[in-house]
Amino acid sequence: MVRTRDRILKAALHLFNERGEAHVSLAQIAARLGISEGNLWYHFRTKRDLVGALFAELEERIERNLSREPAAAGGHLADFGDYARQSFRDIWEYRFLYRHRFDPEEESELAQRAADLAERAHRYTERILTEMVARKLLAATPQEIIELAANAWIISRYWVEYLQERHGLVRITEADLQAGVKQLFALYRPHLTEAARAQIKAHEEPRKLARG
């Protein structure tokens, strides 16, 4: 039973991402899995139930990403990069949810959980940036750290929507997500210290040599 449930979620996520949530019916999800609608209905009665379960999956992934201790790791510039890349990966894999609008009446609990997640992500980014300032990798005042974390969130969270609105893209590729990481990095670049720039250079040199 548990396996069927997981298979349904996986198929729903795939179809929602590919075709857009509004264009996918429960019947199509059942058909894709070769199960009866009754079987699907046993696990999820409505599309909203599916959205709720997929949101819970995403929530768990984000919590995992937020549970890593910023001060624990070694090279902090690379760490921060990992955190950002993981965020973009989550957005990519659950991209339909980033276009979903929670109904304030019917889905108020999910909307609240989404707002709570956003709040924790802001705090976490602020902690990473504060740590980077302490390690002299970043130059920013406490006020600038708050502003940077908010701008970083806005750029990351709305990146997929931005691509779709500006370029009319229906399908987003991995390369489009990479471009998002680059945009985010552009936000931080002017705040990096000489030491941080030296780290980047040291990291890039061996690659260039390997290529040349």
Added chain:
Amino acid sequence: MVRTRDRILKAALHLFNERGEAHVSLAQIAARLGISEGNLWYHFRTKRDLVGALFAELEERIERNLSREPAAAGGHLADFGDYARQSFRDIWEYRFLYRHRFDPEEESELAQRAADLAERAHRYTERILTEMVARKLLAATPQEIIELAANAWIISRYWVEYLQERHGLVRITEADLQAGVKQLFALYRPHLTEAARAQIKAHEEPRKLARG
């Protein structure tokens, strides 16, 4: 006849902004104006017609803002500020449209016009920033200018959505918009030259004196 049409548009904009487009019916708009539904229907058959007409109004305002010559004005830092403030004002006054999702099939023409507007706004911002670099107010490479313009657009365009998602705000105030201008300024601040900082300081000093 023209006047009734304008009154309908004004009432529709007000109600869409205040209550959300989905929660406003043509009947409510007619009731607010004290006209019959038949009279309203004579001008606009569907809500989609109203959205199209209001989008055309916004488009005209944005075009007006984009038609000002960046190189023509005197103090460029203040000019850029004016342009940003006008953008946030437009977003504020037509805020329901910034939450509206154009249907790719039924509203493909509007979606295309919105994408074209975004494109022109990017180019315009790039021209302003290039001009500021030429006047030694901003330090940025051509590549950084492209990245800055895109980040500026993302922060401005999604600011209202961000407030609503993060803080669950239903009604956005003028102060919330001011906070958006501040966020946008945070993006540019590290790129400002000493000359630009001196301009800001010179601008702030008299105010402080006036207050003190």
